[in-house]
Structures are given as structure tokens and as C-alpha cells.
Amino acid sequence: MHLALFIVFGAFCVAGALNLLLQRHPINSALSLIVVMSSLAVLYLLLGAEFLAIAQVIVYSGAIMVLFTFVIMLLNAGREERTRGSRMAYIAGFPGAASLISILTFMFLSRRGSFAQATFGGFWVTTNDLSRVLFRNLLLPFEVTSVLILVAILGAVALARKEH
Amino acid sequence: METSFSTFFLISLVKVIVVVVILLTAVAYTVLLERKVVGRIQNRWGPSRVGPFGLLQPLADGLKLFLKEDLIPEAVYRPLYVIAPTIALACALLSISMVPFGADIRWRGVDLFQISDINIGLLVILGITSIGVYGIALSGWASNNKYSLLGSLRASAQVISYELALGLSLVGVVMRAGSFRLRDIVNVQATHGLLSWNFFGGFQFVAFFIYLMAAYAETNRTPFDLPEAESELTAGYHTEYSSMKFAMFFMAEYANMITVGCVATLLFFGGWSSPFGHLFDGVATGIVARAVLPLFWFVLKVFLFLFLYIWVRGTLPRFRYDQLMGFGWKFLVPVAIANIIVTSLWMGLLLPVR
Numbered sequence: 442m443h444l445a446l447f448i449v450f451g452a453f454c455v456a457g458a459l460n461l462l463l464q465r466h467p468i469n470s471a472l473s474l475i476v477v478m479s480s481l482a483v484l485y486l487l488l489g490a491e492f493l494a495i496a497q498v499i500v501y502s503g504a505i506m507v508l509f510t511f512v513i514m515l516l517n518a519g520r521e522e523r524t525r526g527s528r529m530a531y532i533a534g535f536p537g538a539a540s541l542i543s544i545l546t547f548m549f550l551s552r553r554g555s556f557a558q559a560t561f562g563g564f565w566v567t568t569n570d571l572s573r574v575l576f577r578n579l580l581l582p583f584e585v586t587s588v589l590i591l592v593a594i595l596g597a598v599a600l601a602r603k604e605h
Numbered sequence: 606m607e608t609s610f611s612t613f614f615l616i617s618l619v620k621v622i623v624v625v626v627i628l629l630t631a632v633a634y635t636v637l638l639e640r641k642v643v644g645r646i647q648n649r650w651g652p653s654r655v656g657p658f659g660l661l662q663p664l665a666d667g668l669k670l671f672l673k674e675d676l677i678p679e680a681v682y683r684p685l686y687v688i689a690p691t692i693a694l695a696c697a698l699l700s701i702s703m704v705p706f707g708a709d710i711r712w713r714g715v716d717l718f719q720i721s722d723i724n725i726g727l728l729v730i731l732g733i734t735s736i737g738v739y740g741i742a743l744s745g746w747a748s749n750n751k752y753s754l755l756g757s758l759r760a761s762a763q764v765i766s767y768e769l770a771l772g773l774s775l776v777g778v779v780m781r782a783g784s785f786r787l788r789d790i791v792n793v794q795a796t797h798g799l800l801s802w803n804f805f806g807g808f809q810f811v812a813f814f815i816y817l818m819a820a821y822a823e824t825n826r827t828p829f830d831l832p833e834a835e836s837e838l839t840a841g842y843h844t845e846y847s848s849m850k851f852a853m854f855f856m857a858e859y860a861n862m863i864t865v866g867c868v869a870t871l872l873f874f875g876g877w878s879s880p881f882g883h884l885f886d887g888v889a890t891g892i893v894a895r896a897v898l899p900l901f902w903f904v905l906k907v908f909l910f911l912f913l914y915i916w917v918r919g920t921l922p923r924f925r926y927d928q929l930m931g932f933g934w935k936f937l938v939p940v941a942i943a944n945i946i947v948t949s950l951w952m953g954l955l956l957p958v959r
Contacts, residue, residue: 468685468746475739495728499772503735504765507742511761514746514754567724568785
């Protein structure tokens with residue numbers, strides 16, 4: 442059951458990602474990104490991270506992607522033009538991507554022993570466990586991260602502010 | 606008792622069918638209730654010709670919408686134009702699956718009054734609501750019409766803004782229950798009847814009013830119905846829709862209203878628990894009474910919420926757009942945060958440590 446769900450939603454994820462690159466209209470690309478994010482949430486759920494899964498849906502598919510589509514609709518961006526692309530992309534891109542994939546595959550295969558612990562639905566991290574870790578053991582990093590986000594918000598406001 | 610997969614699947618299937626049929630009927634009759642009540646508020650009768658007291662009016666309306674011609678304008682972006690009402694209706698129907706309607710009564714190990722009982726039920730409802738906005742946003746954009754686009758832009762901005770206040774207002778309730786599971790949240794409130802409901806005994810009335818206002822904005826109802834303000838935008842995002850596609854938006858709106866009523870009942874008014882607590886538990890002890898009484902309380906509470914929705918619609922005028930944004934960001938969100946702080950102080954200082 443878990444394996445079947447993994448295959449289905451993994452396929453959705455890959456198909457959405459490919460569709461994101463191939464579509465010419467920005468709004469179709471944005472919608473494929475939503476499919477990718479939501480399928481990722483299901484994969485998290487399969488690995489037992491229930492809170493992470495639903496946070497992924499609420500934050501990414503629900504809030505951030507709504508802003509994306511909002512901007513696309515507001516700017517009324519048209520179809521993108523198909524160009525030949527820069528030569529650098531061909532020279533550096535394909536070998537780069539190929540080497541990255543081979544390195545990742547090599548790492549995963551050679552370290553199979555330490556990855557084998559992760560099983561579908563084997564263990565279940567409840568929201569209680571997660572919050573206990575976040576607010577007791579890792580309180581300082583957690584709070585520092587929120588300060589970082591606050592700084593980012595202030596920076597955005599400062600940049601967007603109109604000069605008088 | 607261990608439940609085999611096939612029994613679980615069959616019972617779940619029956620539950621889903623029953624809930625969807627009841628929900629859609631409830632939607633149809635909420636529309637009738639709205640027309641009747643708003644009619645009485647405006648000193649007229651409302652529908653009264655079809656059937657006794659106009660009770661068959663929803664059937665006639667449904668038939669009319671089915672038989673109407675399904676117009677698709679030339680300039681629309683077809684794939685999204687077709688899929689948008691489906692998203693809206695699907696999300697509206699999905700979120701009801703987390704709602705527990707009655708007491709935890711099991712048959713062959715399967716919960717009879719809830720479709721799926723999961724640890725993060727409350728968050729899933731929020732997540733599905735946040736996906737539901739795509740139905741409105743895409744419909745407006747795909748219609749290729751200025752009014753539709755403006756309506757859907759308003760709707761997206763409004764829903765994103767009020768989602769924050771909505772989520773923050775629920776934190777106090779979750780802190781009190783210590784769980785996102787809706788059954789746990791109700792069980793915390795079921796101990797002393799009325800006195801232990803979150804609204805009264807839990808001192809969450811501020812949170813309740815924030816939730817109520819944010820939820821009205823989320824479902825695009827008066828006084829926050831700017832996305833479909835007919836005096837400014839003809840009909841907003843569904844201007845270009847006709848026949849069943851229009852009906853799907855319509856059903857989604859009313860199904861969302863019902864879900865909001867269910868969630869408000871569960872979180873603040875003790876769900877299916879009786880307002881008298883366990884005082885009259887000895888009166889009716891049969892299995893049927895134990896199954897039906899909670900259902901009765903739940904339906905009654907949800908009905909009162911729907912009535913409140915309609916009453917507000919008949920009473921209040923519409924906000925102006927800048928007022929709407931100012932109200933959401935500068936009033937509701939700070940008050941919701943203050944409510945969280947006060948609730949946590951109260952729980953930390955006055956209640957015994959659990």
C-alpha cells in the first residue's frame with residue numbers, strides 16, 4: 442500500500458516538475474509547481490512526518506503558490522518565447538546536470554546502509570514529539586531562525602517603501 | 606478488534622456516499638432557508654409556490670440549472686476554465702470528511718460518525734481551505750474578463766489575508782486541547798456541558814469572534830463579499846459561468862458555509878456534546894439514543910450557525926476594500942496574537958501543570 446502510494450505520487454512529482462519546464466505559459470508552470478509541492482507533501486506523510494506534510498500544503502501550495510499565481514495574473518504575463526538559449530547553457534548545463542546525477546546516484550548507492558533505516562510508515566513523528574524537540578532541545582536555533590525571517594521581512598519592507 | 610481492509614473500505618465507501626448525499630441536500634435546503642429568512646427580514650415571503658411552504662423549490666432550481674445551456678465563451682482559456690469549478694467544489698466537499706458528526710460509536714471497529722479520524726484533522730481542514738482559493742483565482746483569470754479577473758484578485762488577496770487571523774484564532778483552542786485531532790478537541794469540552802465549552806469555560810470567546818469574522822471573509826459572504834460585489838463587478842469571478850459550472854461554484858460556497866459552521870461548533874461549542882453535560886445521561890441509555898442524541902445536538906448547533914450567517918447577510922452592508930484589508934491586518938491579527946499570549950499565560954500560571 443505504502444509502496445503503491447509512493448510510486449503514484451513520486452510519478453506525479455516528476456511529471457509535474459517536467460511539465461513545469463516544458464509548459465510555455467507561466468500560469469501552467471505555476472500550476473505544475475503546485476502539483477509538485479502537494480505530491481511532496483504526500484511523500485512526507487508516507488515517511489511519517491504528518492506535521493511537515495500539512496505544513497507543506499498550507500505554506501507552499503496554499504500560501505506561496507497563491508501569491509505566485511496572483512502575481513502572474515496581475516502582470517498578465519503572456520506566452521514566453523522559445524529561443525535557442527545561450528551557448529553556455531549547452532556547454533556547462535548538460536555535463537553539469539549529468540555529473541550531478543551521477544554523484545548523487547553514487548552517494549546513495551555507496552551509503553545504502555545508512556539510508557536503509559528510512560521506511561514507509563514505519564515510525565510516526567507526532568506533532569507532540571516535533572514540538573517537544575523544537576521548543577525544548579532546539580529552542581535557540583528555532584528562535585534565531587525566526588529572527589532571521591523577521592530581518593528578511595524588514596528588508597523587504599524597506600526595499601518596497603516609497604521614498605518621500 | 607482487528608478490521609480487515611475490505612470491511613474498512615466498504616464501510617468507508619458507504620459513509621462517503623451518505624455524507625455527500627446529506628451534505629448536498631443540506632446545501633440545497635440552506636439556499637432555500639437563506640431565501641426564506643432574507644425574505645422575512647425584508648418583509649416579503651420568499652419562495653412559497655413550489656410545494657408546501659416552497660419546500661420543493663431547491664428541486665426546481667436544480668432541475669433548471671441542469672437543463673440550462675452550458676455556454677462557454679470564445680476567448681476563455683478552456684482547460685483552466687473547466688477545471689476551476691471542479692477545484693472549488695472538490696475542496697469544499699473534501700473538508701467535511703474530517704468532521705466528526707457524533708459520538709465515537711464503532712461498528713466492526715470502524716468509526717460510524719466520521720469519515721476519517723486523523724491526528725492533524727484541524728490542520729487538514731485549514732490546508733484544504735487554502736487550496737480551495739485556486740478554484741476562485743483560476744476561474745477569474747481563465748474567464749478572460751475584466752470583472753472576473755478583478756473579482757478573483759480580490760478573492761485571493763482577501764483569503765490570504767484572513768487565513769492568518771483564522772489560523773491564529775484557533776491556536777488557543779489547540780493549546781487547551783493539546784491536540785489537532787477534532788475528537789480530542791471535543792472531548793476536552795464534553796466534561797461539564799455548557800461550562801466546559803471553549804466559548805464559555807475555555808474563555809475563548811475572543812478567538813471565536815475572530816474565527817467567525819475571518820471565516821465569513823474566507824467564504825466570501827456578506828459583509829466580506831467583495832469578490833462578487835454585484836454593483837461593482839456584475840458577478841465577480843463567476844460572471845462567465847453558466848448552467849452546472851455556475852451551480853458548482855454556488856454549491857461550493859454553501860458547502861463551505863456548512864463546513865465553517867461544523868468547525869465552529871466543534872472548536873468552540875462542544876461539537877456533539879450536550880449543553881447539559883452528563884446530567885441527563887441516565888434518561889436515555891439505549892444504543893440508538895446514544896447515537897442519535899449527539900447527532901441532534903450537532904445538527905442543531907450547525908443550523909444555528911447557518912442561521913447566523915443568513916441573519917448577518919440580511920443585516921450588514923458591504924465593506925469597502927481598504928476597510929476590509931485594514932480590518933484584517935490591523936485589527937484581527939493583533940487581537941488574535943494577544944489572545945494567544947493571554948491564553949498561554951492563563952494556562953501556564955493558573956491551571957495545574959499537566
